[in-house]
Structure formats: C-alpha cells, structure tokens
Amino acid sequence: MFRQNETALIIGAGLQGCSIALFLARAGWNVTLLDKNIAGRHASSVNAGGLRTLMRDWREYPLSELAMHHWKHLDQLVGQDAAASCEVRLGVGQIAVALDEAELSWTYNRAQDMKERGLGAEELLSAKDVRQMLPGLTDKALGGLVSRGDGHANPAASTRAFREAAIAAGAQIVENCRVLGLDRAPGGGWAIETSSGAYGTGVLINCAGAWGAQIAAMAGQTLPLKVVAPSMMVTARTQPFLEPVVIGIDRPLSFKQSAVGSLVIGGGILGKPCADHDTSFTVMDRMTQGAAATLEAFPGLAHVPVLRTWTGLEGSTPDGIPFIGPGKNTSDFWNVFGFCGHGFQLAPAVGHVVSRSLVSGKVDPLLTPFSCARFNTGGAG
Template identity: 65%
Template sequence: MRKHVDNVLIIGGGLQGCAIAMSLARAGWQVTVVEKNLAGRHASGVNAGGLRLLMRDVREYPLSLRAMEMWANLSDLVGEAAAEACEVRLGSSQIALAMDAAELEWASARTEDMQCRGIRSEELIGPEELHRLLPGLANSALGGLISRRDGHANPANAARAFRDAAEAAGARILECCALRALKPKPVGGWCADTDAGFIEAELVVNCAGAWGANVAALLGETLPIKVLALTMMVTARVKPFITPVVIGIDQPLSFKQSAVGSLVIGGGISGKPCLDQDTSFTVMDRMASSATATVAAFPALAGVPVLRTWTGLEGATPDGIPIIGPSRKHQGLWHVFGFCGHGFQLAPAVGEIVAQSLITGDVDPRLAPFAADRFAPRSPRNDEVSQ
C-alpha cells in the first residue's frame, strides 16, 4: 500500500472540496482529494443550479457577492470550454413570489431591512411588473422580490468543471475511494486510512457534505447536521414562457425553464435519505405539495406531465448557514460542510477564501459567522454563576 504525504487532504469531492483543492494547487500546495463516490455525485451535481443573491442570509452576502463575480468570469477559473458547458446564465434574474398578504408584508420588510444594511440587490416589485416578467402567472400573485443579477447554471457540468480544473492544477483526485479512519499524528499532522492506502497530510479539510458530521464524529467532535434528500423533478417540454428562476417565500416552490422548454421543479421537498447506503429515494406523495404550489402560481401548467425525479443527499445546520472554519477540538482540521440549499453559488468564493486562510494561517474575517464552535454550549460567565 502506497504512503503519500501532502500539505492538505480534502475529504469529499463536491464543489466545495474541488474549489478549495483548485485554489490550493494553483498556489503550489500538494493536495489530495478523496471521494467515496464520483466527484459531485450528490448535492453538488443534482441541485437546481441557482446562482442567487435573492433571499440569502445576510451573513452569506460577502461570500455570495464575491462568488457572483467569479461565476461571471468562470472561464478564468475552469477554462473557456468548461465554462461554456456550465451554461452560466446571469442576468436572467430570480423572483420570489408573494402569493398572499403575509408574504408581501414580509417581502416589503425584508427590502427595507436590506437597504438599511446597504444591500440593494433585491427590489420589491408590484403585480404589474411581476405579470409582465412572468406570463401566465396567477392573478392571485400580489408582488414579490426580484434580484435582477441572478441566474442559474448547469450543476452537473459545473461539478465536473471544478473537479477537472483542480486536477489540471495538480491536485490528486481519488474517486471511489472511501475514508476508513482518520487520526492525528503524535508529532503533528494527520494520517488517513483510505481505499488507496495511507495518506499523510499536514492539514485536513472535511468537505464531506451530508457525511460531514460523521467525519467529525470519527474524531470525537459533535456537529449538528440534519440529513435531507432534496428532490427535483423535470416535466415534458412546453413552449418557452419564462426566463427568471421562480421561487416561493413560504410556499414549496422553485422552478426554472430549461433551454429546451422542460421545467425543472424543486421546492425543498425531502425524499428518503439513506446515508449509510450512500443513496436516497423520491417520496412521490411529498412531491405533490411542490407540484400544487407550482400549479397554484401557474395554472396553465396543470396538465404538463412529470417525466422523472431525482434526489441528492445534503446536510442542513440548525441555523441554516454552513459550517466553515477550523475545528474547535483539533489543530490542523477544518470543517466545510452544511451548505444545504446554499452551497452551489457560494462554492468558488468558499474555495478561494478557505484556501487563502489555510495558506496565510489566518482565518478570513468573512468566515466568522460560519465558525464550527457557534454550536458549542456556552459556558456561563463568573457573574452568572454567582447569581
């Protein structure tokens, strides 16, 4: 069995892992990525491909803004041919529908709050402009939020592009290679037992996605993750009628129309996750709520047949934003996972910023909201104990 020594071992070959590997390899670091399936097999390659600032948690905005710049210049990262295959469509916008008074009130309050924070990517729009942008929209729609810069890309091709770019930069990508054990070395650094043999590295980055908490648990670190199997479905082709991506505020609604006319529909509906078996299944009864929300918004779609469905395993944190930062327990270990519904657009910026933090040894301030220790029980202060 071969022993290999690296600067960094990355566990997980999804978009986050490959983006970090690409940035580190281009800086001259020796990097190995171990992926027990194929790179991008789960959440990274089977999501809706949304490139959105719309309705993002404000804590993610510094990363999201940087990521949007990088998506706009994707050929600089992955090359022209790969970038073209990624089908990046920025500027087509994303729209969040307000289908009742409560949703419209929330949208108005959010717009005001975001403007107070100096964030003006979202606009409140009324029914007239909404219906102009979305022909066939139900008359019950009262308004919504629009982010005109937003768009979408092809997630499967993007996952492949980042994987290939990391490899071209010099990273070693080991697919179908499971991690069996991971231990800190007494003299510093790490030793991993994998299907490819023992791999030694100075640093480890846990990008294991839905399995991220399991990797942390191998080292006695508890991080809270709920595993979901978010489901997508695609319909038969219909005549092109919308350009924006449409999402719900409180409704399980998310859909876009592809270039060939089919509708790609999501809505955050979870199927059945089978983490131990590395797979997941669609639960068709649950998909009815997503279909119902879509038809309620666009009644003319009621007769359009669904051709196929699929799921991808994702991990969600209790506060809805990812974990990105050093382990609170082990020196030389980083956790970068928990991106459920948020990670696709953020990936280029996460790769760049995490890589720079590892290279300099200083955690970038933009990562502060995502620290792994934010879930640790807070120790009472001395004055609290004495009361």
C-alpha cells in the first residue's frame, strides 16, 4: 500500500518523464505517465542525440557531468541489450570551430571563464589542431574548443530504452491521453481530468515539453515559455571522414556523421511550430542557412545531397535553461520542461536528481539554478 506522497503522476512521457519515472519506480513509488500522443513523439526522438558538455551554460554543467556518468553506464539503467541499441559513442569528442576572429576571441573568453569557475574539460585548439582533428575543414578555421569525452547517441532508441526500463520497473504509461484540467483533491494531492478519464496522485510532475506552460497554468503557475520547432536534415551516405560532432559558435552549424555515413545536420534553424495541432513544419527557405554554414566549414561536401528534413516541437525559456523544481507553494507539483533544445544529454541526471529530491522531501542543490521562481512572474514559483 503506497502512501499518498509515494504516488506520482507525470504529464508527458518523453525522455525526461520516462527518466524520472524510472528512478521513482525503482525507489518504490507508484508512478503513472500520461501522454497526449505516443511516448517520445516530439523533441525526445527527433533531436540530434548530442551527448555534450561542450559550451553548456555553466549553470547546467554539474547536472551535465552527472548525466555523462549515467550515459557511460547506461546498461545499469536500461539493461545491456537496450543500452547497446542506443548506440552511445562517448570519447569521439565535440568540437566548436572558430571561423573568424570574433569567434576565436569568444573561445579564449569561454575557456578562461570556465577555468575560473573550476568547471569542465574544454581545451583550446589552434588552427593546426582543429584542422588535424577535422579532415576537410576549411583553411579559414582559426581554432576552436574541444571536449574530448563528449559524443552522441541514437535519440529514438534511447527514448524507447528509458520508456521500456520505466515500465519494467513498474511504471504505467497511458498514451493518447490528453490532460483537460487539474484541481486539488479533497483529501490532498491532485485530481486530473483527462480525455481517458479521471486520475489522482499525491505528486504531480509536469514534463509536457512545448506544452509545459499550458499545464503549469492549469495549476495556477505562470511560467514564460516560447514554443519553437528546431529543424534537422540528413544527407545521402558518403565515405566516413568524421568522428567528432562539429558545432558552430555564432553560426547555425551542428553536424555529425552517422555510422552508415550520412550527415545529420542541425544548428538551431527553426521551423514553424503548430503546437495546437501537435505538429510542426520545416521552412525550407531557412534550411539553406544550415546548409550554407556546413559548406562554409566543409566546402568539400557541396556534392552531397540532402535527402530529408524534419522538425520537432520544444519549449524555450528566456534565459536558455530549463525549469526544474516545485512551483510556488506547491511542493507536490513540479515543473520539468523548457530544455531549449539541449535536454537530451541531461535526461538521466534530471531523472536521478528529481527523484532524489522527491524521495528525500528536499530539493537537491543541483537544481537551484533551475528554480521556477527565477523570473518572479506573478504566478510563478
């Protein structure tokens, strides 16, 4: 028999929600996840799969380092076979390339700032260094930054692995279940009205991603969030030439070469979000910016055709880091959303630390920077 404070209902069964569910279920909690679509349908499965500490906001860095530990030992979370399916490749590195003097100056300032904070393992690269590490890189490259322990994974397989691990631990997932309203339950906890019926829980966790602010509003919380639609594209296969993930500094540059040779290109180019219809669209006129940035860095790729593009819906906060923590005067209502397109790598640590906070009844200090109160909006907490 579970006590009320050992029951959790999570709205949103993407990677963050499934990670929290996994850790809570293993701690003995009764956990239910609700998703208005199919679990992992949106940002969780359609991102670039970057496992990156490089160039993270310093406030995210401790959480990111904990997450990297979990990715290194993913088999302990999801099982050996599932971990293998996630295609985790760490140690190939992520490299930020400076293509002009302003970007090069930024790398020096970044390295100095991180050193003064005692954070990270980012190394400055000379022009010679960066060209040796990235065959085909333009002669314009002046240097860069590298985090050698970084890498990437398969996002769809990883989301599926966490989902199945959460279910194996005892969590229940209800799909195609849209939340229609929230209210305080007479005996304590929360009453949730959905398209599939009524649910009750002691602790309610909002992992609704691009729809996170809407769910928060149902609970009387006002949190600033912009819905965006980051775009991706993939090319035809080409001869293997690249192991590290390459990212830009002031350019929309982000790409890696997959195991089969195709290039997966991101870079923050935004499509058209249609959150009310649970979808988004590529804006082709914008996609040329990502292609141009890639060719500026690697001009020899001009002959490689783009085969397809896609988008995913995500929530973006004004300061570029997520909301992770309880709402105002609501220790039993947590917000965990607004990852601004770089939450994939953080997910195991988010699950670990949110679960640890709920089990102990005390918000973990690692979550302090992500407080829902940091904007001091009228209803935010």
